[in-house]
Amino acid sequence: MRISVLVMDRVFDSGLSAVLDVLRTANELRGELPQPPPPWRVSCVGESGPVRTAAGHLVEAVAPGAVGGPDAVVVPGVGHTRAEPLAAWVGAAERRPALDAVRQAHADGVPLAAACTGTYLLAESGVLEGLPATTSWWLGPHFRRRYPGVALDETRLLTHAPGITTAGAAMAHLDLALGLVREASPALADLTARYLLIDGRTGQAAYAVPGHVARTDPTVGAFERWVREHLEQPLRIAEAARALGTGERTLQRAVDRVLGVSPLRFAQRVRLEQAVHLLRTTTLPTDAVARRVGYENATTLTTLLRERLDTTPGRVRRRPL
Numbered sequence: 471m472r473i474s475v476l477v478m479d480r481v482f483d484s485g486l487s488a489v490l491d492v493l494r495t496a497n498e499l500r501g502e503l504p505q506p507p508p509p510w511r512v513s514c515v516g517e518s519g520p521v522r523t524a525a526g527h528l529v530e531a532v533a534p535g536a537v538g539g540p541d542a543v544v545v546p547g548v549g550h551t552r553a554e555p556l557a558a559w560v561g562a563a564e565r566r567p568a569l570d571a572v573r574q575a576h577a578d579g580v581p582l583a584a585a586c587t588g589t590y591l592l593a594e595s596g597v598l599e600g601l602p603a604t605t606s607w608w609l610g611p612h613f614r615r616r617y618p619g620v621a622l623d624e625t626r627l628l629t630h631a632p633g634i635t636t637a638g639a640a641m642a643h644l645d646l647a648l649g650l651v652r653e654a655s656p657a658l659a660d661l662t663a664r665y666l667l668i669d670g671r672t673g674q675a676a677y678a679v680p681g682h683v684a685r686t687d688p689t690v691g692a693f694e695r696w697v698r699e700h701l702e703q704p705l706r707i708a709e710a711a712r713a714l715g716t717g718e719r720t721l722q723r724a725v726d727r728v729l730g731v732s733p734l735r736f737a738q739r740v741r742l743e744q745a746v747h748l749l750r751t752t753t754l755p756t757d758a759v760a761r762r763v764g765y766e767n768a769t770t771l772t773t774l775l776r777e778r779l780d781t782t783p784g785r786v787r788r789r790p791l
Contacts, residue, residue, distance in 0.1 A: 524549020
């Protein structure tokens, strides 16, 4: 299988290396299977010549036509940690060749895969329009504003649409590359993950910081502060809206526009974040932790931890700080 990895100036070093190392390791481990899949031929493509990474290293790249038609194109993330510089980067004239290459590959039926900030390139090219996608959790509000036609869910680790796979924040490059291996051989993907000590992860929600994303909008930020000030009390959206000097429907629209969820769902994120903090840093019984974050008992908290964060109070307590 021929994989073209699209590298551009400021490519994120660990994201690029994660993709390359997973595929290289899978190639080296193929011989351990009784019926191995064909090997992967991986090429870094872009403008012919060296590409400078975000950390200042040089990566040799060849023109896409020099390696023939790929069976898949992978777009790693780039080293921008704020939305505004990322938007300027993806919208710059220098990105036009890469955007054209993505559009052409999609038109030719070549599967596309992108991770982290690399999903912006797919969205900018238009190939994600009307499709589900994910990106780094902290980019959710900005991505949603810039690309309203994309069905974004930044709590997901991986999303799959016909011919397009997207992955979340930086270390999700590992999951993206393992996904490529898994399509050819689930057994080889599992073996590769064990060799590289890649733990199974199901989503980004456990890593997201609700306050960080809420502060991208004044109304949502004020609602987040109100929720934190009333954690031990039952949640009443109408009461929150009155306290903020806005209407209930206005508050609901603002939270949905910025975060893609309802005010109730966002308040649950804030409460679960605080519950995880208390479970890790105190010896309070789970019932007491539940009451501190507005739930009646440990059963409700345990259910939400399992459904929203794929964990339990016991696993949270055992995880080192």
